[in-house]
Amino acid sequence: MTDTRPVPETSDESARSDATWWRQAAVYQIYPRSFADANGDGIGDVRGITSRVPYLKKLGIDAVWLSPFYPSALADGGYDVDDYRNVDPRLGTLDDFDDMVDALHRAGIKLIVDIVPNHSSNRHEWFTQALAAPKGSPERDRYIFRDGLGDNGQLPPADWTSAFGGLAWEPVGDGQWYMHYFATEQPDFNWDNREVRDDFLATLRFWSDRGVDGFRVDVAHGLAKELPAVLPSQAELDAMEKTTGQHPLWDRDEVHEIYAEWRGVFNEYDPPRIAVAEAWVATPERRARYASAEGLGQAFNFDLLEADFDSAQFREIITSNLEQAKGAGSSTTWVFSNHDVVRHATRYGLPPLAGRAVKQGSEWLLAGGREPELDIAGGLRRARAATLMMLALPGSAYLYQGEELGLGEVADIPAENRQDPAFFRNPGVDIGRDGCRVPLPWTHEGSSFGFGSDGAHLPQPEWFGRFSVEAEDGDPGSTLELYRRALALRHELQTAEELEWLDVGGSADVLHFRRPNGWEVVTNFGTGPIALPAGERLISSRPLEGDTLPGETTVWLKN
Incomplete structure (x- = not known):
């Protein structure tokens, strides 16, 4: 079902002046080269993003997270940065960037930009x-x-x-x-060097002065390094403990001295600039340090992203991460898809073990030496149910461009069209991350489905037209309209960062929780229907059948 009540307007100036706006924000990740192409060269650009601000406003998000837009040779999709205080000329100019910031802010949308401090490009x-x-x-x-x-x-x-x-x-x-821990073209910085530290402080101020509201920190756990005179072998590195803060390369205690300086810069602004750490660390306690008020303030948890569509896993992850966030004084983050992993509409259509193999792009396609069977309809059904549940949780919801259309992974990109270095450096092992980076379909037809006037930098499959914005706009059963309505209701209902699990009568496949103000959420992870609890039905991830909740479905209720 889809509620047809009017969608409320997004608040503007009052929302931007709130220093805690980020705690329960819905953040939409834009991979700029694949979002919208304004000049027809096949590459998405800044003016393309600006042209789609009305779409973003109607979607109902609170902020945009913009993946790297800096000058780059694209050895790693823009994460090889030539100049941290400029815009790639293929994507636009600083004036274009300023126009985009202004358009987003006038629409009541914040802007978080990617910053890549672990390494530069070899052209820097x-x-x-x-x-x-x-x-x-x-x-x-x-x-x-x-x-x-x-x-x-x-x-x-x-x-x-x-x-x-x-x-x-x-x-x-x-x-x-x-x-270079990553590509050859990405030499690692020496963060013991004062000049490096000061230059990044200048970069933070440069973008903050241009109106940027926050930063997503790439490889946040990797900056501080302590290399001994005699370097250990790879085997020795792999065997070293990563929970003590003394590993030579990862999650060293000294990294928080760097972020304490960053926090000083953030607090120079009103409201303070925010940051979220991409920190793959060993324990919740280690992650909490990145999310502290004295540091970056928030850190990604990727636990739901790595989980199967399974009620027990979801409940354990949700409970644990809410407790961790409370202990850190932060709010947690929820994410199912991003530019580095197989889209969750596809993951949930795969056998569980294959669906979890997501850290190295589309590696699941080679699992067991053959392609696993993919249930396309089931994957989208589970993705809609999981996302509708996630949008009701306390904390920030991070969405990846195209998931609101129900897009799945594009798996059959020819080798000659691939761009990800992981594909070229691991032939036959890792087919890379290009499958989730294919340019978005805006129209049902056309040379690039409305992405631009002259094709797209990665090939789009013919089925993209059925998942285009044009095809889904106004269709009450579409994934796009589900996201729009859910985000609008989220704004109406979101309140204190509290959650209470409710009894489900011994059903292991069902999760039922209550948020303040009588907002209840029920997710049926099983395949058969269950009795629907009482309450006003606000929205569901698929049509309801009388007084039952179908399998693999989420519903929001009001009591």
Whole structure:
């Protein structure tokens, strides 16, 4: 069912002046190169985003998270940054950026931008200076350089493996090597260097002065490093404890000294700028430090993203993360899809074990040496139910562009069209993340389904037209209209960050909880119908059948 009551207007100036707006915000991630193309070159751009602000306002989100838009060679989808205080000329100009910020703010929508502090690109001015400078120079000290092994430094300093495959060290021709945990084109910064720290403080102020409301911090747990004189092997690194804050590369205690300085910058503004950490750490206690009021303020939890469509897993994850957030004084985050993982409409259509293999893009396609059977309709049905439940939880809801259309993963991209370095560095093992980055369909037909006037930088499948904004707009049964109505109701109903689990009479497949103001949510994770609890029916993820709640369905009630 879809409620037909009018959608309330999003608040504007009053919402932006609220220093706690982020605690229960609905945040929509835009991958700019794949959102909307205004100049017809096949690549999404800033003016394309501005042109779609009315769509975003009607959707009912509170904020946009903008993935990297900086000058970049796109060795890693824009996460290889050439210049942290500019816009990629293929995407627009700083004036275009200012116009976009103004349009978003006038629509009552905040802006969070990605910041990539662990590494720059190899085209960054500082790195070109480092390559031109001698060993031991101040220019090289901004990055992590080490002498190679062997008589002439011809061997790498260690056998460390990059996240994208291959060695994590690259020679520069004079016996030294630089560290790149990710792609070769992404040299890691040396955060012990004061110049690096000060330059990022300047970057935070640069964008904050332009009206940016917050930052999503890429690889937030990786900045502080302590490399011994004799580097451990990869096997030794893998065996090291990651819960003590003393691992050479990850989640070191010293990283919070960096973020305490960032917090000082954030608090220079009214309201304070906010930040959310992408921090893959070992324990809830470690994650809580990133979410503290003295640090970044919020940290992603990816627990629901990694879970099966399973009531027991969902209840345990929700309960645990709400407790963690309360202990940190923050609010938790909920996310099912983003630019790095298989879209959840597809994951939920796969067998559970394959559906969990999401950290390395579309790796599930190679599970067991064959493609697992995909239940397209079932995956979308479960995704709608899971999302409707998630939107009712206390905390921030992070949505990824296209999920509001019910888009699934595009799995059959030809090798010659792929762009993700993970595909090229791990041939036959990892087909990469391009499948969730295919440009959005706005119209039912056309050379790029309305994305732009002259094609798209990644090929779109023919079935995209059925999932376009044009096809779903106004259709009461569409996923788009489900998201619009749910987000509007969320604004009406969202109140104190509290949740009470209710008795479900021993049914292991059902979760039922109550929020303040009589708002109740029931999700049937099973496949058969159950009796529908009493209450005014506000919205459901699929049509209801009399007084029963169908399997794999969520309903919101008011009592």
